Amino acid sequence: MNMQLFHDIAFYLMYGCAALALFVIVERGLFFDYTLRQAVKLEKAMTHAVQHVRELPAELTARPSLPMTLVSDILSVKHELATDKDLEDFSESVYIANRGAVQHRLWILDTIVTAAPLLGLLGTILGIIDTFKALAVSGVSDPGAVSQGIGTALYATALGIGIAVVGMFFFNLYQERIERINDHLKVLMLRACVGRFVGPATTTSAAASRTLIETGKLQAA
Structure with missing residues (x-):
């Protein structure tokens, strides 16, 4: 069995791991x-007055x-949901779906x-085995070659x-960065859910309520 070949393969695998780690880090x-x-x-732009993207x-x-994806998903449907419970469930599902992207790779x-x-x-280990095999064949005729072989093995x-x-x-x-990003996403989720009945939907409801009240007064008169 060629231990030198396996020793070189182990080095190539580590070089590949180093390159892949560098890519993920960047x-x-x-x-x-x-x-x-x-x-x-x-977060600075998301005031209580913001109701649409x-x-x-x-x-x-x-x-x-x-x-932006999280906020737009919530703002696009929050006026269409029937109850605050539906909005809470929907916003939680959006948050969980977007939180997974932070952990990617x-x-x-x-x-x-x-x-x-x-x-x-x-x-x-493979390098030391290969060095001992060389010693068994040629003996300790060249201590420098033995030291070089062991040094190369320890380099791995x-x-x-x-x-x-x-x-x-x-x-x-990056774990610390993830915690900070998730905290900001939670704040954005809460701010996007605030004031669900503020805006055009509320104006329409208020106008309808005034119409019903005035109609009731006319009928009473």
């Missing part, structure tokens, strides 16, 4: 920064974002954090641990 970092900025801006600033509605980073040290340890462990440490740092950092 992509999720850009997504979290953009989503958090949009959530803060939208068209009443929001154009700069917030022009580009798609996770907070983070499982890859979590898996790499766990797998990278194991791959490094596997590469080290160092590489795996390094990948895991970097990945763990960003994974924990």
Whole structure:
């Protein structure tokens, strides 16, 4: 069995994990920064007077974002729901559906954090086995070659641990970002649900109520 080949494969797998972790770190970092900025801006714009998406600033509605999707989904149907309980259930379902998008791809980073040290340890073991096989064939005629082989084997462990440490740092950092984004999404959900009967629907209901009252007075007279 060619242990050197398996040793090289372990290295290639760790290089692939490092590249994949870097992609996830950059992509999720850009997504979290953009989503958090949009959530803060939208939270400032979402006053109690806002009852429709068209009443929001154009700069917030022009580009798609996770907070804007949540707010628009609630505002588009909240005047059509019969009761506050229906609105509460609908808004909770919208929040849960959008919250899942925040966790997207983070499982890859979590898996790499766990797998990278194991791959490094596997590469080290295979490298040491290959070094001992070489010793069994040629003997200890060249101590420098033995030290080089063991050093190369230990490099695999160092590489795996390094990948895991970097990945763990960003994974924990992004967990904190996720908590902040979810808090903003909850605030936006609550603000979007406020004043369900304010606006055109209320005006129509009030006009109908006045008509009924005046009709009743005329009939009474």
